[in-house]
Amino acid sequence: MTIELTINGKSHKVEADAATPLLYVLRNDLALNGAKFGCGLGQCGACTVLVDGKATLSCITPISLAEGRQVTTVEGLGTAEAPGPVQAAFIELQAAQCGYCIPGMMMSAQGLLQSNPAPTETEIRNALQTNLCRCGTHMRILAAIRRASELMQASLGPVANKRAG
Amino acid sequence: MNAPLTGALTRRGLLAGAGGLLVSFSLLPHAFAQSAAPAQPHLPGSLETSRSLDAWIRIDPNGHITIFTGKAELGQGVRTALLQVAAEELDVPPGELEIITADTARTPNEGYTAGSQSAQYSGTALRHAAAQVRQLLIGEAARRLELDPGVLKTEGKAVRAPDGRSLGYGELVSDQFLRVEAKPVSILKKPDSYRYIGHSLPRVDIPGKVTGGEVYVHDMRLEGMLHARVVRPAIPRARLLSVDSSSVEAMPGVVAVIRDGDFLAVVAQGEFQAVTAMHALAGLARWERRYALPDQAALPAYLQKNESTVGTVSASGDPDKAAGKVFEATYTRPYQLHGSIGPSCGVAVLKDGQLTVWSHTQGVYPDRAAIAEMLGMPPNKVRVIHREGAGCYGHNGADDAAADAALIASKLPGRPIRLLWMRDQEHAGEPFGAPMLMKIRATLGDDGRIAGWNYDLWSNDHNTRPGGARSLLAAQAKENPFPPPVPKLAITPNGNGDRNANPLYDLPNKRVLWHYVEDMPLRISALRGLGAYANVVAIESSIDELALMANADPVEFRLRHLSDPRARDVVELAAKRFGWSNEKLPPHRGRGFAFAKYKNLAAYLAIAAEVEIERETGRVRLVRAVSAIDTGEAINPDGIINQTEGGILQATSWTLYEAVTFDENEVTSTDWSSYPILRFSSVPDKVEVHVINRPGLPFLGTAEAAQGPTGAALANAVRHATGRRIYDLPLSRQRVKQAIGI
Structure with a gap:
């Protein structure tokens, strides 16, 4: 069947079974590398994307549920030349080893920071509870998200800061 | 075909076709060996095996410089570190160099990217090659400009004369210019003039990884590519009794079922469609086990019973005659996983009799030999190209997935095949880290020093890497199968199951034995550190117990037995930065210390850890860790810190949570819920890594140095917090509760 999806602000029509997990459509039909297959079971977070601003495990989300919603992948946050604040923070703090889990981490962080621009340490850890990293990059990931929070607040300006505070 | 690859191949093809410089470089490692005089000199690093400068560095007439390494990026940042080394000696910014990594058609054969040896072998080779290339360029410029080489400088990819004349690197090279054998001695930059070595340059691969770049073998999309899945139960080497695949063949999108x-x-x-069909096919297949698996709870006894031979790792004096107080203990380690977050993936295509395989293997050349043997093809008809995978911590499923893809591609000529393992296949099918049993009997003399040291370890070999088809799951399963390899005991300087079994401490009377277990019910292979992890946990736990018996501070007790000044330096620095003391900690908190020199010939690492115990649940959390590492000359200090932080966190996960589980039929830990690992709620508050840089000294391996000391520091901290020693890994909630009587 034909399903219309809005990915990173652009509308796409894809031919696929309604039960197809969003991840496969993102990776194969739309050639987006950001979301990764890690477990296919919703246990590791490597496939995390935002659906209507909320961190969502795309490996267990059928495309039928994504229809009519705004899907954001790491490609929607910026580019290597013009990285978004979360990407810039991960680059600045060199928060990657193999990097395979990192886009999922960044999408969980983006979802958190969009709703809570100045999260506490506990709130950051809670937001990442379903994201697994095997290289042991955790300390840098946490630091990068704190840094991203600073970068986002700086770009939002004092009004937004006040609202968040 | 992915864009960067096409670009690279096309450029090479065009240049080669035009008869440019690229046609005539030597990849045959022994080309010189065959023609040279019998007594050929020893060359630095991997130059020893790939002796021509143009195997490592090429300069195009337009000044484009490419460096080649047989090592692969595994997430450890080796691309960046090797670029820094070459850039330093060529006097060219790293950003202006192209680097080509492990590819059997293009790069030197440097075996495996393993054992924390990339900087040591490839870095050393590139450094010397680059320095010698620079000297050749200066020499050629001096000849053309009729000047003394001593007055010439290199800058901006050109050799410059004091009178303002200059010649670009590209202008100076001509056909065969770099096709010369390297010399044993190079004029290297002095540490005080370094521009790139010793600086924390940002990793070149990170921007692509955080923006959805095409980075991993998983991301390849070749034209006409098909998706494949294997059906492989969690029963080791299961026999397929029957499968009626006709219904699966009729499923949407299915191109072939391959048996x-x-x-x-x-x-x-x-x-x-491939995943759906795989599930359907799995439901139709009937499997039979070939043998029963041992009782997991009795694994240590199994190891002891199946000892096949004994090797002496180290022996001096007479440990049995030592007089004093005796300490005895038995430690165990279970099977543990590499557990990469991305399952193994391979891409392969057979076209016009030539098989090309893209893999996140650690060794493109050995993998090529294994795949060629499996398929009965000559190795020169197989090309293996490294593409990154998810984190590599040793010999995981990469080679098997490559072989699966190759076997499938061999049956569907012309069609590129992308083969990805599922999570349960990765968890049950990767070669595990080997279980171990360690017994120690040590004597503390009246002088407060260790007078006798008997150490016995039981373990399988820790390495079943390919070198032949026998190591590949697909080759073991196909018709006319290759039987699994049966490794033989070998005592080597690097060590294997016995890695770090010989303590670096001054022990005049010691005997260290490896009771070698040939029988291998579950497949194992190299996992970060091999035997070093469990050996260091056992040794350093015992050192702490002996310190207690001696009524000595654990750090002081270690220093009492350490005469190597670099060892003493890391111990003293870690203790100082941690604020090591005997002051009382809050209730349920403990501190622990540990040290090892990886393999007794790579990086020195000491670590102090503080843990907290949740009495009700037995949960242990690492609160903070402070480590000091001496890895010789530091190429990229931040890279060393990143790798060491990673080692500390990963070893924390191994030590607190991890054990492969199985029943008599099959592996039962097949996902992240049955094999839990570290989560963010348990991540420490703070981890510090202090690098002791040794400019001018040889590079030492970094990547695996933290595994053993971290495990031991945690075990010692739990001992300190609870007053009880836990001898079995992991230090699970259940074991902690048992130890403290809850």
């Missing part, structure tokens, strides 16, 4: 002996796979147009 070859016990090898079963499905190929489909779409990836989810």
